[in-house]
Amino acid sequence: MSHSPHSSTGLRTRGVRVRHRNGPEVVRGVDLHARPGEVVGLIGPNGAGKSTLLKAIVGLLPSTGTVTLDGVDLDQLSARDRARSVAYVPQRTALTAPLPVRSVVDLGRFAHREPWSRPTAHDRAIVDAAMASTRVTELAERPFPTLSGGEQQRVLLARALATEAPVLLLDEPTSALDVRQVLLLHAVLRTLADQGSTVVVVLHDLAEVRAHVDRALLMKDGVVHATGPTAEVVAPKPVRAVYGVELLEKGGLGYRLPSDGSGS
Amino acid sequence: MRPCAATGRSGRLGSQCCTSSRTHLNQAADNMLLVCGQYRVFPAPIPTAVVRTAHPEDPFGHALSSRARARGLLLLAGRPMNRIKLAWGMLLIALAGGVVAGLLIGDGDLSDPSMRDTYLRLRTWRLGNAGLAGAALAAGGVLVQGLFRNPLASPSILGTTAGASLGGMVVLTVWNALLVGTIPEWLPAELLLPVGCLLGAWLALLLLMSVIGRGANVITVLLTGFILSSLFLSLGGLLTSMASEDFELGRAVVAFTLGGVEAKGAHHLYLALPMVVLGTAVAMSWTRHLDALLTGEDEARSIGVDVVAVRRWAIIWTATLTAAAVAIGGNVSFVGLVVPHALRPFVGVEHRRLLPAAFVGGAVFVIWADILVRLVPARGHVPLGVVTGLVGAPVFLFLLSRASRQGRLA
Amino acid sequence: MKLQLFNGAALAVILALATWGATRSSESQEPRGTVVVASPLPGIPETLVDVRGQTVKTGDYQRIVSLNSVADPILLELIEPNRLVGVSEYSRSQHPEGFRFADRPALARADDLEAILALKPDLVLASKFADEAFMARIREGGTPVFDLGEMRGVGSTVLTIRILGQLVRQPARAAHVESDYLLRLAALDASVPDEAEVPGLYLSIYGDSLFGGTSGTSYADMLHYAGIHDVAAEHGYTEWPKFSPEQLLAIDPPLVVTQSGMATLLCTHSTLRDLACCQQGGRVIEVPGKYHSDPGLGLVAAATAVQQLVHPERTPTAPERAPSVQHLVEHGAFP
Structure with a gap:
C-alpha cells in the first residue's frame, strides 16, 4: 500500500466487453482509468453493468479487451498474483459459516502464504493493522455471521486491505450502511488513496458520490456515458440523460461527521 | 482520550498517535478512525473476556455468552483455544479408552x-x-x-x-x-x-x-x-x-x-x-x-x-x-x-x-x-x-x- | 501448480505404498497344492483341496467346528460326538432336529471369530460364501479351514459325505451314510412312479416378493422325491427364481409347497388369489419348521412328509425320520 503516486499509471481497462453465459452483452467496451491516489466512483442506473465490470477486472467473469495495472496485463497473471494486485469487496458475502472475524481477515493473506505455513509476524502485523483501520479489532473472536451488516462490511474491507493490493475495488459497499457508517467508510477509502492506493467504488447515492469521490464514471447500458471530475459528471445534464431525473443542486439533507477538533 | 496531534491524511501504517483505555474501547472504537485519521495498531491483542464485558448491551455478544452458559461444559472453556484443548483432551481420552x-x-x-x-x-x-x-x-x-x-x-x-x-x-x-x-x-x-x-x-x-x-x-x-x-x-x-x-x-x-x-x-x-x-x-x-x-x-x-x-x-x-x-x-x-x-x-x-x-x-x-x-x-x-x-x-x-x-x- | 504437482506425486506414492503394504506379507502364505479330486475309493489321499484352492491335510481331527449346516448331521454319523465341538447356528436353533446338537458347546454366533477360536478347533468347516477375511484370520492361527462348497441338494450332499469321510479318515462310515441316504431316497422315488407325479412347484412369499426353488437346488430334489412334477423347471426356470405374479399365473400350478404361514398370504394376495392352487381342488402345502430349507440329510424327511400328503395311498409306511409329519398342514380351497 506504499506505492508512489507518480511512478505508476494505475488501473486501466481498454474496450472491456463482458457477455453473460448465453445472455446479452452487459458491458460493451468500457475504457476506465484510475490513478493511484484517487477514488473513482462507478455510477449508473441498475443494470448499467457496473458490478459486472468490477467482476471482470477482478477476473471473476470472462471478458474481452485488456485490463492492465501499471502496464501489466492482469489476464497474464496467475490467480495468486492477480489477487495480490487487485483486492475486491463484494456487495454481499456468501459466508454463513461461523468463521471468527480474525480468520476472515486473515484470508486476505492467502495469496502471500504457502500451504501449511503458519502466518508470519509480518502477516499478523498486516492483519492487525487492517482490522484496526476498519475498527473491527474488538470483534476478532466473534463468529462472522453474528455481526451486523455494517460490521460485516468493515470486516470484508479489512480482508481486502490485508491483501496489500494496490488496487481496491468495492461493489456498493455503502448500500447497507447507516449515514454514519457511510462517512466512516469513505474516510477509510480516502486514507487509502492518500497512501497511494487506487480505489474504484460502485455507488448509488449521487450525493455521496459528490461528497467523497474524486472522479466519476457514469455508465448506461454497458457503455460509458460520461467521465471526468465528479462535479462535471454528477451534473444536471448527464444525470437527466442517464437516470431521467432532475438534479436538485440546492435543498435536501446533508450530513458530515462531527468536527470535534479531530477533523475528518 | 488524548487528541491526536497528527491529523489529516498523511498518516503511516501502524503509527500510533493516540492511546485508549481498553475499558473504553466500546466508546472509543467509533471515533478511533476520526481521532487518528490513519491506521492504528493496537498495542497488544485484546483479551476476549475484556471485549465481552465491553459489550454488555450488544445483543449478539450477550446471546453468545448466555448460550455458552447453557452449554454447561463449554462454560469452563469459553475461550476458543481452551475449547479446542478441551476437545482434544476428550478425544485423546476417548481414544485411549x-x-x-x-x-x-x-x-x-x-x-x-x-x-x-x-x-x-x-x-x-x-x-x-x-x-x-x-x-x-x-x-x-x-x-x-x-x-x-x-x-x-x-x-x-x-x-x-x-x-x-x-x-x-x-x-x-x-x-x-x-x-x-x-x-x-x-x-x-x-x-x-x-x-x-x-x-x-x-x-x-x-x-x-x-x-x-x-x-x-x-x-x-x-x-x-x-x-x-x-x-x-x-x-x-x-x-x-x-x-x-x-x-x-x-x-x-x-x-x-x-x-x-x-x-x-x-x-x-x-x-x-x-x-x-x-x-x-x-x-x-x-x-x-x-x-x-x-x-x-x-x-x-x-x-x-x-x-x-x-x-x-x-x-x-x-x-x-x-x-x-x-x-x-x-x-x-x-x-x-x-x-x-x-x-x-x-x-x-x-x-x-x-x-x-x-x-x-x-x-x-x-x-x-x-x-x-x-x-x-x-x-x-x-x-x-x-x-x-x-x-x-x-x-x-x-x-x-x-x-x-x-x-x-x- | 506446485501444490498440485506435489499432491499428484503424493497420490502416486500412497498408492504404491498401499500396494506394497497389502501384498507384503503374502510371501509367507503356504504354497497351494495340486488339485486332488475327492474320490469314494478306499485309498485316502494325504491332502484335499477345497473349492477355494486351499490345501488341507486329512486326519483324525479331534476338535472340529462346523459352520456348514449340511456337514453338521453328517459329522454326527462319522465321528465320535465329542469331537464335534461347534455347529452352525442353523443346525442347533432352527432345524427341527436341533435337539441332536443340544449338548454341543455350540456357537452362540455363527460368524464370530473369537467365539470360534475360543473352542480351539483343529479344523473349521465352512460353506462357499464365508467371508474370505474371516477364513484368513482363522488360518493365521494355524487352524485349517475347509470350504465344502455349495449346498444344492442330493448331489452336493453326497459329495459332502464323501469329502468329509476322507477329511476325517472315515471312508467306511461315510460309505454307509451315503448308501443309507440314497436307499431311503430310492424308496421314496420308487413309491411314486414318474407317470403318477402330480404337477406343482415350490414357492415362498415375502410381502409381494415371490421366490421359487427349482432345478439345480434342493427344492427340485424335495419335490421330485415327494412325487411332485416340478412345473417351474418345465417352464424353463432354474435355481432360485424371483417370480412376478404374471409369471406365476402363467404357470398356474395346481399344487404349491411353501413355508409355514405362507398359504394364507399367497391365497389372499389380490393378484394371486385366482391361482389354481387356491381354488377348489387345488392345494397349498405348508412345510413347518426349517425342513424345507435343509439341502442335506433332512431332505429325506421333508420329501417323505410332503409325499404322505400328496400321495397318501402310495406312501408305504410312516417313515421313522419324519418327526414333524403331524404338523404338516394342508389347505383346501379358499373362499
Whole structure:
C-alpha cells in the first residue's frame, strides 16, 4: 500500500466487453482509468453493468479487451498474483459459516502464504493493522455471521486491505450502511488513496458520490456515458440523460461527521 | 482520550498517535478512525473476556455468552483455544479408552493363556481397521463439507462410496460365481474384496471427473455425484437381485453392504494405512483453500484461490479416503456426517483445526461403535454400519435440532 | 501448480505404498497344492483341496467346528460326538432336529471369530460364501479351514459325505451314510412312479416378493422325491427364481409347497388369489419348521412328509425320520 503516486499509471481497462453465459452483452467496451491516489466512483442506473465490470477486472467473469495495472496485463497473471494486485469487496458475502472475524481477515493473506505455513509476524502485523483501520479489532473472536451488516462490511474491507493490493475495488459497499457508517467508510477509502492506493467504488447515492469521490464514471447500458471530475459528471445534464431525473443542486439533507477538533 | 496531534491524511501504517483505555474501547472504537485519521495498531491483542464485558448491551455478544452458559461444559472453556484443548483432551481420552476397551472386550476369554496372544492380535487389527475406517470417513466428511460449503454433505455424495460398494459386490458375485480359485499368487485372497472396492471407487471418481470437466460449478458436481450414486446403487441392486437367487451369496452381499471389521487383519491394515494417514496429511495442504471457499467461489477466487484445483483435489482425496474406508469396513454410515458436525462447536469451522480433530474423532467413533458391536446381545452379530447409524442418527438429530433452535444452522 | 504437482506425486506414492503394504506379507502364505479330486475309493489321499484352492491335510481331527449346516448331521454319523465341538447356528436353533446338537458347546454366533477360536478347533468347516477375511484370520492361527462348497441338494450332499469321510479318515462310515441316504431316497422315488407325479412347484412369499426353488437346488430334489412334477423347471426356470405374479399365473400350478404361514398370504394376495392352487381342488402345502430349507440329510424327511400328503395311498409306511409329519398342514380351497 506504499506505492508512489507518480511512478505508476494505475488501473486501466481498454474496450472491456463482458457477455453473460448465453445472455446479452452487459458491458460493451468500457475504457476506465484510475490513478493511484484517487477514488473513482462507478455510477449508473441498475443494470448499467457496473458490478459486472468490477467482476471482470477482478477476473471473476470472462471478458474481452485488456485490463492492465501499471502496464501489466492482469489476464497474464496467475490467480495468486492477480489477487495480490487487485483486492475486491463484494456487495454481499456468501459466508454463513461461523468463521471468527480474525480468520476472515486473515484470508486476505492467502495469496502471500504457502500451504501449511503458519502466518508470519509480518502477516499478523498486516492483519492487525487492517482490522484496526476498519475498527473491527474488538470483534476478532466473534463468529462472522453474528455481526451486523455494517460490521460485516468493515470486516470484508479489512480482508481486502490485508491483501496489500494496490488496487481496491468495492461493489456498493455503502448500500447497507447507516449515514454514519457511510462517512466512516469513505474516510477509510480516502486514507487509502492518500497512501497511494487506487480505489474504484460502485455507488448509488449521487450525493455521496459528490461528497467523497474524486472522479466519476457514469455508465448506461454497458457503455460509458460520461467521465471526468465528479462535479462535471454528477451534473444536471448527464444525470437527466442517464437516470431521467432532475438534479436538485440546492435543498435536501446533508450530513458530515462531527468536527470535534479531530477533523475528518 | 488524548487528541491526536497528527491529523489529516498523511498518516503511516501502524503509527500510533493516540492511546485508549481498553475499558473504553466500546466508546472509543467509533471515533478511533476520526481521532487518528490513519491506521492504528493496537498495542497488544485484546483479551476476549475484556471485549465481552465491553459489550454488555450488544445483543449478539450477550446471546453468545448466555448460550455458552447453557452449554454447561463449554462454560469452563469459553475461550476458543481452551475449547479446542478441551476437545482434544476428550478425544485423546476417548481414544485411549477405546483402545483399552477394544483390547479387553470380546467373546474370547483373555484369562486363557494359550489363546491370549491370538485374541489380542485379532483385536489389535480390529481396532486398527476400525480406527482407520472411521478416521478416513470423518476426514472425507470434512473435505466434502468444505467443498460444498454445506455441513450436511457426506462423503457418499461424490458417488465414490457407491462405486466402492459396487466394486465389492461385483467381486463377491462374479468372483464367487465364476472365477473361484483363480487369483494371482501375490494377492492374498482376502484382499480381493478390498481391491474390488478400490477399483470401483477409482472408476467412479474417473467418471465423475470426466463428466464435470474443468469449469463445472458445485451444483454440477453435486448432481453428477448424486446421479452416479443412484446408478451404482441400481447396478448394485441388480447384482443383489441376481445374488439373492443364491441364498448364501445374497447374505454375503448384504453383510458386506452393512459393514464390519471383526475379521479384518494385517493385509487390510497395510492396504488402508498409507491412503488414510498420508492422504489426510496431504489433504491438509488444502485446508486454507477450503477456509477461503467458505466465503463463496467468487470471493475465494478474488483472494487468489485456484477454485478448480481445490475442487479437483478435495474430490480426489475424499474419494481416496472413502475408498479406503469402504475397502476395510464396508459401508459404515453416518461417520462422515456426524463427526465433523459434533466437533465444529468445539474446534471451530477452520479446516486446519477441524480436519485433524475429525480424523481422531472418526477413529474414536468407529472404535467405540465396534466395541458396542461386541456388547450388543444378539444371535447373529450386529453389523457395524447398523450400530454407527443407530448411534449417529440420533446424535445428529440432536445436534441439528439444537443448532436450528439457536439459529446457528448455516 | 506446485501444490498440485506435489499432491499428484503424493497420490502416486500412497498408492504404491498401499500396494506394497497389502501384498507384503503374502510371501509367507503356504504354497497351494495340486488339485486332488475327492474320490469314494478306499485309498485316502494325504491332502484335499477345497473349492477355494486351499490345501488341507486329512486326519483324525479331534476338535472340529462346523459352520456348514449340511456337514453338521453328517459329522454326527462319522465321528465320535465329542469331537464335534461347534455347529452352525442353523443346525442347533432352527432345524427341527436341533435337539441332536443340544449338548454341543455350540456357537452362540455363527460368524464370530473369537467365539470360534475360543473352542480351539483343529479344523473349521465352512460353506462357499464365508467371508474370505474371516477364513484368513482363522488360518493365521494355524487352524485349517475347509470350504465344502455349495449346498444344492442330493448331489452336493453326497459329495459332502464323501469329502468329509476322507477329511476325517472315515471312508467306511461315510460309505454307509451315503448308501443309507440314497436307499431311503430310492424308496421314496420308487413309491411314486414318474407317470403318477402330480404337477406343482415350490414357492415362498415375502410381502409381494415371490421366490421359487427349482432345478439345480434342493427344492427340485424335495419335490421330485415327494412325487411332485416340478412345473417351474418345465417352464424353463432354474435355481432360485424371483417370480412376478404374471409369471406365476402363467404357470398356474395346481399344487404349491411353501413355508409355514405362507398359504394364507399367497391365497389372499389380490393378484394371486385366482391361482389354481387356491381354488377348489387345488392345494397349498405348508412345510413347518426349517425342513424345507435343509439341502442335506433332512431332505429325506421333508420329501417323505410332503409325499404322505400328496400321495397318501402310495406312501408305504410312516417313515421313522419324519418327526414333524403331524404338523404338516394342508389347505383346501379358499373362499
